[in-house]
Amino acid sequence: MTTTTAQLQNRIAQLSEKFAARCTEDVTALKDLTGVSVAMGPDQQQQIKSIAHRIAGTAALFGFEPLTEPARQLEQAVNDEMTDDHLRQAVHDFMEIIQAHVKG
């Protein structure tokens, strides 16, 4: 293994840790967005979609492949304009998946 490759491996490992930390923050954000007292308006839905989209695009790169498909499904759930209750449930399920695979 060349020195350059080792440097890259170290850098990717650092970024993976950042990704995991960000996922933990995302869970907190998703909780705030789907609180019972929070109305699920367009802004909230857009934020949920942004989080899901971001995780779907990069989870596999940072070693969290199992998050990819659930993230895509959540993004699609927002596009499908689910009812508030259905969307809350979808977000809740997704948060559990994150917590199962990411050690915060």
Add this chain to the structure above:
Amino acid sequence: MDVMDKKRVALIDDDPLFVEFISSILSQEGNFRVASATTSDELFALLESQNFQCVLVDYDLGTMSGLMVGQQIKDRLQSPPPIVMLTGEGSERTVTKAFRVGFSDYVSKRHLDKDELIGAVRSSIKKFEADQMAWAREQRVREHRRFDELTGLLGVAHTNERIEDLSGPKGGPFALLTVSLTELAELRQVLGYKTADKALQAFALKLSEFQSKHVICGHMDHDSLAVIISANPSEELVENLAEKIRQALTFVADFDRSTVSVSPTITRVFKNGSNAEVQIPAKSENADTLEHATAGITPETATDVVGEKTNAIVKEGKERRAHTRHRVLKRGKIIINDLVSVVDCTVRDMSEGGARLRVNGVFVAPDNFVLDIVGSGIKRPVSTQWQCGTEIGVQYMGPNI
């Protein structure tokens, strides 16, 4: 020796972690210099300030389609670098669209292979550099062509040769008017090089109508035009001609669905029979008006100026609304080709017949799309009537879908 050392690559993605990831691969494994952006505005600020040999664009930038950004790179830059798409989707349809826009390659994000990524960037740069050399050779030939291929006027070399001949000991008294399109730089910045070239072409066409036995029109350089008046013209004749040119070259026209106002900046130089040069003050009499009218127009402020209808580039009254409009501030979605692309927008005003939209960043509206005004129950096919920068006027073309 690796000839790809330290080539510059620009990268746009809306995820900062992904940007760091790709930057690390390209800089440490590919030996590139990488500059990154998370929005299209940031990207164009980079592209307009430095030369890049390649641009990497994410297909889905959240609020904007990477295809649109790619199209804008092709339209706005005079010599656009090759564009490689990064996509998590990778469907055949997406790839086909990318190549049609002019992307040189694409790389899958989901199954990213660093060697594939670096190889795609390197091969794109190699092809681009070969194309650039061919273009440079063509430019050298072009400068010596008799007639400019964009405007049809006398080419640079021949125009300057003519001026030198008249300026020499065997030349007689003559006058020279240099004529430039005042708003050219701003047109390039706001509407892109392709649209600005069309404006310059129309501008030069009107100038060419003044040609005669003793009046020759040509290029001082690519952007500035010259009117050479030979055979001992009087000052009065030259002033009259300059005024006629000023009037003829002040006009309003439509280019690529943008209505623009253009005007000339004219300078005058006399050479009398004793070979002494007499220079008339550089600014034309309406220069102050022109400067005032065009001051402050930037991509960021253009929409505000349009909103206030004081933009010197965009003519008032372009919209021919048959219905009363009312101001709103609603979130909307521009849906293109059955959800292949969805672009967020803000609906600024609405009427029974249409709406005015504002998009973030650089976006060229297609002729037809579906407008979904979120929360209003309106989701209708529309036709683009006009666009200036980030402002778009649309007309409804059918009932709610």
